[in-house]
Amino acid sequence: MSEKSPVIELRNVDKSFGPIDVLHDISLKVSAGEVLCLLGDNGAGKSTLIKILAGVHQPTRGNILMDGEEIALNRPRDAQGRGIATVHQFGGTYPLMSIGRNFFMGVEPTKGFGPIRVFDRKKANQIAVEQVQSMGITRITDGDRLVGGLSGGERQSLAIARAVYFGARVLILDEPTAALGVKQAAHVLKIVNEAKRRGLAVIFITHQVMHAMAVGDHFAVLIRGSIAADFQKGEKSREDISDLMAGGESMAELEAKIEN
Amino acid sequence: MVAPPTSTKISFGSIMRNPAAGAFMGFALVFIMFAIFGYQRNFLSVGGVSTWVNFASTVGMIAIPVGFLMIAGELDISTGAVLPASAMTVAITSGYFELPIMVGIIAALSVGALIGWVNGMIVTRTQVPSFIVTLATLFAVAGLTLSLSIFFINTTQTSLNAPEWAKALFGGRALGGFRSSVFWWLGMVGVFVYFLHYSPWGNWVFALGGDQESARNAGIPTRRLKIALFMLCSTSTAFAGVLQTIQFNAATSQANFGMIFNTIIAVVVGGALLTGGFGTVLGIVFGTLTLSVVQQGIGYTQIDRNLSFLIIGVMLLVAVLMNETFRKLATNWSTSKKKK
Numbered sequence: 001m002s003e004k005s006p007v008i009e010l011r012n013v014d015k016s017f018g019p020i021d022v023l024h025d026i027s028l029k030v031s032a033g034e035v036l037c038l039l040g041d042n043g044a045g046k047s048t049l050i051k052i053l054a055g056v057h058q059p060t061r062g063n064i065l066m067d068g069e070e071i072a073l074n075r076p077r078d079a080q081g082r083g084i085a086t087v088h089q090f091g092g093t094y095p096l097m098s099i100g101r102n103f104f105m106g107v108e109p110t111k112g113f114g115p116i117r118v119f120d121r122k123k124a125n126q127i128a129v130e131q132v133q134s135m136g137i138t139r140i141t142d143g144d145r146l147v148g149g150l151s152g153g154e155r156q157s158l159a160i161a162r163a164v165y166f167g168a169r170v171l172i173l174d175e176p177t178a179a180l181g182v183k184q185a186a187h188v189l190k191i192v193n194e195a196k197r198r199g200l201a202v203i204f205i206t207h208q209v210m211h212a213m214a215v216g217d218h219f220a221v222l223i224r225g226s227i228a229a230d231f232q233k234g235e236k237s238r239e240d241i242s243d244l245m246a247g248g249e250s251m252a253e254l255e256a257k258i259e260n
Numbered sequence: 261m262v263a264p265p266t267s268t269k270i271s272f273g274s275i276m277r278n279p280a281a282g283a284f285m286g287f288a289l290v291f292i293m294f295a296i297f298g299y300q301r302n303f304l305s306v307g308g309v310s311t312w313v314n315f316a317s318t319v320g321m322i323a324i325p326v327g328f329l330m331i332a333g334e335l336d337i338s339t340g341a342v343l344p345a346s347a348m349t350v351a352i353t354s355g356y357f358e359l360p361i362m363v364g365i366i367a368a369l370s371v372g373a374l375i376g377w378v379n380g381m382i383v384t385r386t387q388v389p390s391f392i393v394t395l396a397t398l399f400a401v402a403g404l405t406l407s408l409s410i411f412f413i414n415t416t417q418t419s420l421n422a423p424e425w426a427k428a429l430f431g432g433r434a435l436g437g438f439r440s441s442v443f444w445w446l447g448m449v450g451v452f453v454y455f456l457h458y459s460p461w462g463n464w465v466f467a468l469g470g471d472q473e474s475a476r477n478a479g480i481p482t483r484r485l486k487i488a489l490f491m492l493c494s495t496s497t498a499f500a501g502v503l504q505t506i507q508f509n510a511a512t513s514q515a516n517f518g519m520i521f522n523t524i525i526a527v528v529v530g531g532a533l534l535t536g537g538f539g540t541v542l543g544i545v546f547g548t549l550t551l552s553v554v555q556q557g558i559g560y561t562q563i564d565r566n567l568s569f570l571i572i573g574v575m576l577l578v579a580v581l582m583n584e585t586f587r588k589l590a591t592n593w594s595t596s597k598k599k600k
């Protein structure tokens with residue numbers, strides 16, 4: 001599986017915001033049908049890394065390759081155009097807008113003739129409701145409902161459904177299970193597996209070892225902006241992974257700290 | 261009746277969810293009260309109605325793009341200086357220098373577009389709130405208008421006698437007293453309704469005020485859109501200035517501070533949220549009409565003229581409270597309804 005050529009690859013990427021260095025010398029590959037779990041402590045640089053892949057930030061140094069060819073992702077539209085869909089850690093929905101309008105934000109379906117294009121509300125609502133229901137949120141039946149009236153988890157599911165619908169090659173999920181209940185989280189993991197089976201390259205960020213172990217083929221751990229470990233499924237024990245996720249401190253030590 | 265694309269079924273829920281509904285009810289209430297107190301004072305005569313509708317047309321064509329900016333999370337108060345700047349531009353170009361009227365109009369609209377571009381560029385390139393940026397351009401443009409007027413024509417006001425066809429098109433009267441600005445306003449309302457509620461760009465405007473970061477992540481050209489909205493606002497204001505100049509055959513370079521308050525009051529009374537992300541064109545139209553009835557229609561009633569400011573103040577407070585309630589209803593209504 002991992003012998004296939006990578007769909008998306010980062011080569012020696014550095015990122016700094018002015019004087020603040022956030023990422024150093026990051027090299028990563030994700031192949032079709034593979035799930036890369038990106039792990040790391042708060043502030044390690046995970047979100048910054050995926051924002052580079054989403055076209056939100058541009059690398060200070062280094063290259064991005066897709067299907068082996070160097071590409072430039074100067075704006076989010078460039079990434080979307082190449083089939084890279086991202087669910088960012090925060091936001092992604094607009095509370096005072098309808099479900100249908102939220103789902104198609106930036107890629108509105110239109111109808112009409114000639115230059116007069118009208119937002120196709122019916123089509124947008126129908127597809128949005130279908131896709132959200134397929135995420136296991138069956139209570140949503142009306143695409144005109146405002147997103148502000150949904151629960152946090154329902155909103156998150158909407159954002160994920162959107163990315164799954166538009167992501168043709170690469171699906172990036174930044175802590176998608178953080179706001180979700182046990183059942184919905186299980187559903188997201190199922191969807192990640194489904195995307196993988198469809199041949200998408202998936203990048204999955206989580207702080208929960210269980211979720212990472214459940215779907216990950218390949219793990220990369222970021223500590224203070226550098227890759228501290230990069231290994232395949234089965235190469236490390238669950239305990240080792242938890243320790244790495246805590247930024248290198250051993251879980252046993254952390255537990256001892258909590259006790260006192 | 262006042263439905264942007266929400267539910268097709270007219271239910272209590274869909275009416276309560278519609279921010280234009282509150283603005284309409286507010287207008288109906290004020291109109292009925294004034295009609296009762298003004299029945300014997302010609303409030304309902306053509307002369308009475310056209311007085312406040314004419315006033316509404318000028319405020320209204322500025323208020324809608326001001327409302328777009330508010331929905332997008334920004335404020336534009338430079339309108340008070342754009343109005344005299346464009347008026348003086350057309351009057352000096354076509355009046356004093358006697359160039360064709362179209363040259364004057366295009367020059368005035370260009371001045372408006374340029375001021376909007378400057379506003380938009382500063383707001384998108386710096387972190388300075390648009391209230392401060394447009395406050396600065398308000399004073400800068402007001403000062404520039406005065407000193408350039410002195411420089412070019414050595415006075416701060418001048419007259420303009422537009423050719424017949426231009427007077428008919430931009431400054432005439434029809435149907436017993438309605439100015440042509442009323443018909444321009446109605447046409448613009450149509451275009452603005454399409455833009456905000458039916459075109460894909462309208463979605464982007466709401467997204468900008470709802471969550472700018474997410475809008476950017478979704479691939480929306482947030483900077484360009486914001487600059488375009490500032491330009492739309494000041495160009496519409498410039499157009500209102502042109503219409504006024506042609507109507508009254510004269511222009512003055514005094515800043516019109518009243519217009520700033522009038523447009524913002526119309527937008528808020530029209531149901532737009534000061535915090536952005538919410539509002540309708542038709543709501544703003546009703547907000548404008550309500551304001552105009554209270555400010556101009558009061559002369560045709562037995563109500564003491566001096567009370568109009570008091571009424572407007574109270575109205576504004578009530579509107580802000582109602583908008584907040586509507587927002588809560590709009591986002592909670594769906595939650596309480598979902599048990600199916």
Ligand SMILES: Nc1ncnc2c1ncn2[C@@H]1O[C@H](COP(=O)(O)OP(=O)(O)OP(=O)(O)O)[C@@H](O)[C@H]1O
Pocket residue numbers: 017020022040041042043044045046047048049089
């Ligand atoms: N636009 C920015 N300007 C300056 N510094 C930034 C910017 N974005 C992120 N940073 C800094 O980069 C570091 C990494 O942030 P990032 O959001 O990537 O962390 P993360 O690994 O996603 O953390 P978490 O697990 O809490 O989500 C932080 O120290 C943050 O302050």
Ligand SMILES: [Mg+2]
Pocket residue numbers: 046047048089174
């Ligand atoms: Mg993060």
